[in-house]
Amino acid sequence: MTSHLAEAEHRLGLSATACHHVAAAVREAASTAQRAAGPELTGAQYRTLETFSRETCRLYEIRPGLICVYTDEGNRVSMDDFRALTEHGLVGRDTSTSLSRGQKITVTERGQQALAGPHPPPTAPAPAPGPPAVRGPHR
Secondary structure, eight states: OOOHHHHHHHHHHHHHHHHHHHHHHHHHHHHHHHHOOOOOOOHHHHHHHHHHHHEEEEEEEEEEEEEEETTTTEEEEOOHHHHHHHTTTTTTTTTTTTTTTTTTEEEHHHHHHHHHHHOOOOOOHHHOOOOOOOOOOOO
């Protein structure tokens, strides 16, 4: 009877090891699929990525500690969107140029793939203002 219990214990150990290997493989496959699908972008981030692909944009240090992104036409681009796109690896910048001269921003291959993929849903417009409140007579 002791040998049967020892054999059962051994088989349970092997089964547990196999389960851990399968779970690790599933986690890796899910992680790979998520990376391949690309990050989920907000509507604003997607529009910013489109701007970077259409227009020449540069990152400038306006004064010490103040960094901004502008198109060559002079339109300012959201720094929050720029940071998010950079963190996702969708845009890069030319660090061979100083920030005072402006570092050109380019869309990476991964960014091009994000542009070719599905677009995020548009953000709902703000509701139209309703009619003015009607007040009763004052007493």
